[in-house]
Amino acid sequence: MADKGTAASLVTGNALAGDNYLNHTKGLRSWLFTLDHKRIGVMYLVSILASFLLGGIFALLMRTSLLSPTKHIVSADTYNQMFTLHGAIMIFLFIIPGIPAALGNIVLPLMLGAKDVAFPRLNLASYYCWVAGAIFSLLSIVLGAVDTGWTFYTPYSTTTNTSVVAMTFGALILGFSSIFTGLNFIVTIHKLRPKGMGWFRMPLFVWGLYGTAIIQVLATPVLGITLLLLIVERTLGVGIFDPALGGDPVLYQHFFWFYSHPAVYIMILPAMGVISETVSVFSRKHIFGYKAIAFSSIAIAAISFLVWGHHMFVSGQSNLAGMIFSFLTFLVAIPSAIKVFNWVATMYKGAIRLDTPMLYVMSFLFLFGIGGLTGLFLGSLAVDVHLHDTYFVVAHFHYVMFGGTVIAFLGGLHYWWPKFTGRMYDEAWGRIAAVLVFVGFNATFFSQFVMGSKGMPRRYYNYLPEYQIYHQISTIGSFVMGIGFIIIAVYLIRSLIAGKPAPANPWGGATLEWQTTSPPPHDNFALSPEAGDPYDLEAFRWDAAVGGYVKKSDAAVAVG
Amino acid sequence: MSDTHSPHLAHHFDSPVQQFESGKLGMWIFLATEILLFGGLFCAYAVYRANHPEIFVYAHRYLDKTLGGINTAILIGSSFTMAWAVRAAQLGRQRALKVLLALTIACAFGFLGIKFVEYEHKWKEGLLWGKRYAPHAEGRAEPAADPAAAVAATPPAGVNAEEHTLIPPPARGPAGLAVSDHADERLHLEQEAPKNVQVFFSVYFAMTGLHGIHVIAGMALLGWILLRASRGEFGPDYFIPVDLAGLYWHLVDLIWIFLFPLLYLIH
Amino acid sequence: MAETTHHGAEAATATAVHPFVHAVPFKVLAGVFAALLVLTVVTVAATWVDLGRFNLWIAMAIATVKATLVVLYFMHMRYDRPVNAIVFVTALLFLALFVSIALIDTRAYQPEMIPGYAPAMER
Numbered sequence: 032m033a034d035k036g037t038a039a040s041l042v043t044g045n046a047l048a049g050d051n052y053l054n055h056t057k058g059l060r061s062w063l064f065t066l067d068h069k070r071i072g073v074m075y076l077v078s079i080l081a082s083f084l085l086g087g088i089f090a091l092l093m094r095t096s097l098l099s100p101t102k103h104i105v106s107a108d109t110y111n112q113m114f115t116l117h118g119a120i121m122i123f124l125f126i127i128p129g130i131p132a133a134l135g136n137i138v139l140p141l142m143l144g145a146k147d148v149a150f151p152r153l154n155l156a157s158y159y160c161w162v163a164g165a166i167f168s169l170l171s172i173v174l175g176a177v178d179t180g181w182t183f184y185t186p187y188s189t190t191t192n193t194s195v196v197a198m199t200f201g202a203l204i205l206g207f208s209s210i211f212t213g214l215n216f217i218v219t220i221h222k223l224r225p226k227g228m229g230w231f232r233m234p235l236f237v238w239g240l241y242g243t244a245i246i247q248v249l250a251t252p253v254l255g256i257t258l259l260l261l262i263v264e265r266t267l268g269v270g271i272f273d274p275a276l277g278g279d280p281v282l283y284q285h286f287f288w289f290y291s292h293p294a295v296y297i298m299i300l301p302a303m304g305v306i307s308e309t310v311s312v313f314s315r316k317h318i319f320g321y322k323a324i325a326f327s328s329i330a331i332a333a334i335s336f337l338v339w340g341h342h343m344f345v346s347g348q349s350n351l352a353g354m355i356f357s358f359l360t361f362l363v364a365i366p367s368a369i370k371v372f373n374w375v376a377t378m379y380k381g382a383i384r385l386d387t388p389m390l391y392v393m394s395f396l397f398l399f400g401i402g403g404l405t406g407l408f409l410g411s412l413a414v415d416v417h418l419h420d421t422y423f424v425v426a427h428f429h430y431v432m433f434g435g436t437v438i439a440f441l442g443g444l445h446y447w448w449p450k451f452t453g454r455m456y457d458e459a460w461g462r463i464a465a466v467l468v469f470v471g472f473n474a475t476f477f478s479q480f481v482m483g484s485k486g487m488p489r490r491y492y493n494y495l496p497e498y499q500i501y502h503q504i505s506t507i508g509s510f511v512m513g514i515g516f517i518i519i520a521v522y523l524i525r526s527l528i529a530g531k532p533a534p535a536n537p538w539g540g541a542t543l544e545w546q547t548t549s550p551p552p553h554d555n556f557a558l559s560p561e562a563g564d565p566y567d568l569e570a571f572r573w574d575a576a577v578g579g580y581v582k583k584s585d586a587a588v589a590v591g
Numbered sequence: 592m593s594d595t596h597s598p599h600l601a602h603h604f605d606s607p608v609q610q611f612e613s614g615k616l617g618m619w620i621f622l623a624t625e626i627l628l629f630g631g632l633f634c635a636y637a638v639y640r641a642n643h644p645e646i647f648v649y650a651h652r653y654l655d656k657t658l659g660g661i662n663t664a665i666l667i668g669s670s671f672t673m674a675w676a677v678r679a680a681q682l683g684r685q686r687a688l689k690v691l692l693a694l695t696i697a698c699a700f701g702f703l704g705i706k707f708v709e710y711e712h713k714w715k716e717g718l719l720w721g722k723r724y725a726p727h728a729e730g731r732a733e734p735a736a737d738p739a740a741a742v743a744a745t746p747p748a749g750v751n752a753e754e755h756t757l758i759p760p761p762a763r764g765p766a767g768l769a770v771s772d773h774a775d776e777r778l779h780l781e782q783e784a785p786k787n788v789q790v791f792f793s794v795y796f797a798m799t800g801l802h803g804i805h806v807i808a809g810m811a812l813l814g815w816i817l818l819r820a821s822r823g824e825f826g827p828d829y830f831i832p833v834d835l836a837g838l839y840w841h842l843v844d845l846i847w848i849f850l851f852p853l854l855y856l857i858h
Numbered sequence: 859m860a861e862t863t864h865h866g867a868e869a870a871t872a873t874a875v876h877p878f879v880h881a882v883p884f885k886v887l888a889g890v891f892a893a894l895l896v897l898t899v900v901t902v903a904a905t906w907v908d909l910g911r912f913n914l915w916i917a918m919a920i921a922t923v924k925a926t927l928v929v930l931y932f933m934h935m936r937y938d939r940p941v942n943a944i945v946f947v948t949a950l951l952f953l954a955l956f957v958s959i960a961l962i963d964t965r966a967y968q969p970e971m972i973p974g975y976a977p978a979m980e981r
Contacts, residue, residue: 149617150613150617153617214620214624218616218617221613222609222612222613222616248623248624249623249952250627252630252631253631256629256801257631260635260797263797264721267720269720269793269797270721270722270793271790271797273721276722276790276793277646277787277789278721279639281963281964282960282964285634286631289956289960337955347967349966349967351966352963352966355959355962554602612939616941616945619942622949623948626946627953627956630952630953633953637957637961638961638964641964642965656902656905660898663898664898667891667894667898670928671888671932673932675884677881677882678884678887681881682881830879841928841929841932841933842933848921848928851921852917852921856905856913856917857914858909858914
């Protein structure tokens with residue numbers, strides 16, 4: 032198929048004019064019923080970015096409302112619904128599928144030199160489960176927006192008049208979507224690796240996705256049964272979690288967090304994978320401590336199942352379990368820190384190039400460091416009693432979720448953007464936006480650490496005047512971030528129309544996805560590639576004629 | 592890749608072996624998710640049984656061991672015919688494959704039929720889950736307690752009324768627990784019964800209900816496989832769908848193997 | 859251990875062409891079926907004897923043996939690639955983790971509950 036490409040594409044590796052997955056078949060139906068992992072990934076990407084926009088609008092409305100302790104733009108009930116929708120949309124619709132289902136879908140088979148994921152139809156089913164789940168979740172806005180918070184704690188969630196059933200049913204279907212993606216990725220990684228790619232020749236992003244997939248497969252079903260029990264409790268009166276019927280609401284929390292704590296690692300593990308790829312490429316240096324990073328992904332996946340009780344320190348859990356969980360929580364810090372040390376060591380004495388993806392890498396290291404370390408405060412039993420349900424917690428998980436996952440998502444989006452669109456974005460605007468997002472983020476959430484430690488409780492509509500200054504800083508920061516995102520949206524969309532055609536390998540990456548054209552052909556590779564060391568960056572050199580990197584050995588052959 | 596490209600080989604696989612092993616691994620991972628889905632209910636069961644064993648000892652007597660035992664045998668039988676059907680497909684014995692698949696589905700119908708008899712019995716006796724639990728003596732068409740009366744009812748003896756008011760009473764309390772001095776048999780039954788018997792029936796209906804849904808899903812799956820088998824699609828070259836459907840069906844059996852002693856055979 | 863047993867010419871060609879085809883011998887299937895039925899009778903019979911809390915453990919042990927037979931022979935695990943067994947056992951381990959920690963915690967906080975706090979919870 033690749034030989035249909037023009038002569039120019041053969042030289043630069045840009046296939047925009049020739050045959051590629053975007054123009055291989057035409058028409059809306061060819062997209063809606065596609066089995067091509069790249070197209071499914073692109074559909075996922077567009078969908079999750081739309082949910083990100085929606086969740087972001089809710090966040091900005093909340094922040095605007097919190098500018099003043101007395102004057103509000105929304106009513107108290109609407110505020111409760113908005114923070115619930117913000118949380119539920121961002122978590123279930125955006126962050127969880129964000130990196131694996133969108134970027135992972137596009138990149139994973141390319142990195143493995145495979146033609147597709149193991150089960151292409153299941154992949155499409157996963158996408159449509161996401162769509163159906165999103166519809167049900169958003170339907171709840173019309174039917175009476177949920178005001179329980181995204182955790183749906185009983186007994187409030189079984190007694191409130193809002194449409195908890197629609198929202199939880201939506202989340203249940205989204206769970207199927209997540210399970211299908213995870214299952215598909217595990218089988219793909221096990222069975223579709225190319226010649227020469229043993230387990231320790233896999234790119235670290237693949238390791239990250241593998242750890243993620245394990246959690247998706249093992250934890251999500253428990254969320255499924257939790258939400259099912261919640262639904263039958265509301266509709267039929269099965270009182271497993273209802274104290275009035277002899278049920279136990281603390282058991283609900285065990286059920287919920289057995290999924291939802293590991294889910295935090297569904298969000299962060301692929302983000303760490305993105306960082307492992309980009310930090311090496313933009314430092315022009317082999318990744319430091321490959322095996323340590325790979326194993327720590329699996330260690331994080333395993334330990335993530337042992338710490339769920341730290342969400343329940345002050346909500347009815349026994350002292351015994353509290354102590355066990357507090358101890359186990361500290362264990363997660365070890366593999367996370369191993370990764371951070373290795374990334375920093377990779378940068379050490381590297382030829383660091385501050386392109387947009389690298390700016391996001393550095394943001395990530397800084398913000399994830401703060402997010403991770405403040406997590407240790409919250410993991411200590413006694414300190415948590417003071418900080419529980421304050422803005423400190425809000426700031427902590429936004430530093431991890433946003434400062435970690437979303438920043439890495441943006442880094443990955445910029446890193447692979449030339450590959451799957453075939454266009455370069457505007458580098459100058461990219462850097463400006465990355466800085467704006469970083470500054471805005473810190474203004475928004477660092478002030479929340481301060482007010483949280485002073486006792487400002489989360490989820491409150493009103494507050495004492497002494498907290499106003501922090502709320503104002505936070506709100507201004509959120510607007511700065513909003514402007515950053517608008518800039519990103521504008522230059523990325525503009526690049527689709529007027530961007531410079533991207534070469535096959537604009538950054539000099541050594542993983543297999545850079546060895547095919549940008550955008551890749553329908554079948555990914557003209558010939559099944561053979562894998563080598565995924566971080567052997569020395570093997571590539573800049574070629575001005577191509578406008579990208581080429582393999583030194585290939586160039587030698589061409590000259591000879 | 593061999594020159595004789597199998598029509599069943601998807602384009603992204605190199606060989607039938609790779610495709611076969613991928614399918615198997617995928618199915619096993621799916622079964623792992625099923626185990627954890629049911630795991631939530633096993634967890635609820637373990638928690639309530641460990642903390643309130645008296646409820647389980649008391650309430651399990653309302654389940655029919657004989658019917659449960661017969662159903663266990665039926666399901667084991669269906670697992671046997673299913674495993675045999677996979678063998679028939681692998682050996683290309685078309686007639687045996689069709690007969691065995693049909694037998695498996697027939698067993699599933701038998702299982703659901705007996706389950707229906709059991710459910711109907713409980714329905715008549717008011718031995719239902721949580722809020723719907725309203726037992727009455729067998730053979731007597733006694734109406735369930737008036738929900739309004741249950742709300743207004745005084746707290747059961749032994750509960751301090753002031754402690755009691757911290758959480759408002761449920762809109763409709765478990766009518767079977769409400770103190771009532773209408774019928775002597777009722778009173779007798781209640782004196783014997785521990786509190787919160789409805790928990791057992793909540794767990795019972797949740798577990799058997801979810802299992803029943805899986806049986807129905809399995810029947811649909813096997814029906815589809817039977818349809819394809821009747822078109823002669825399967826043979827030594829291509830039997831993955833039969834094999835995978837079989838794995839799913841065995842898991843349904845596997846879960847019942849644990850549900851039966853946990854729910855029916857409490858001592 | 860997993861020698862392929864050939865049953866007739868059909869099977870011989872099948873295994874020759876596709877090395878991954880392994881048909882479980884009929885005798886094995888029938889034997890497992892019989893064992894499962896016997897164990898079902900045994901587990902019902904065990905409830906006639908009062909052994910206190912051991913009744914539960916006996917019932918669970920028999921169920922586990924039955925499940926193992928189904929997994930090994932009906933589900934081919936004995937003849938399968940080990941990775942499938944690893945997936946299955948991992949799921950069981952995580953289930954055990956979930957149940958045991960929830961159990962430890964709920965057992966530990968039972969005495970801390972305030973009687974009558976929730977009307978129907980008090981014992």
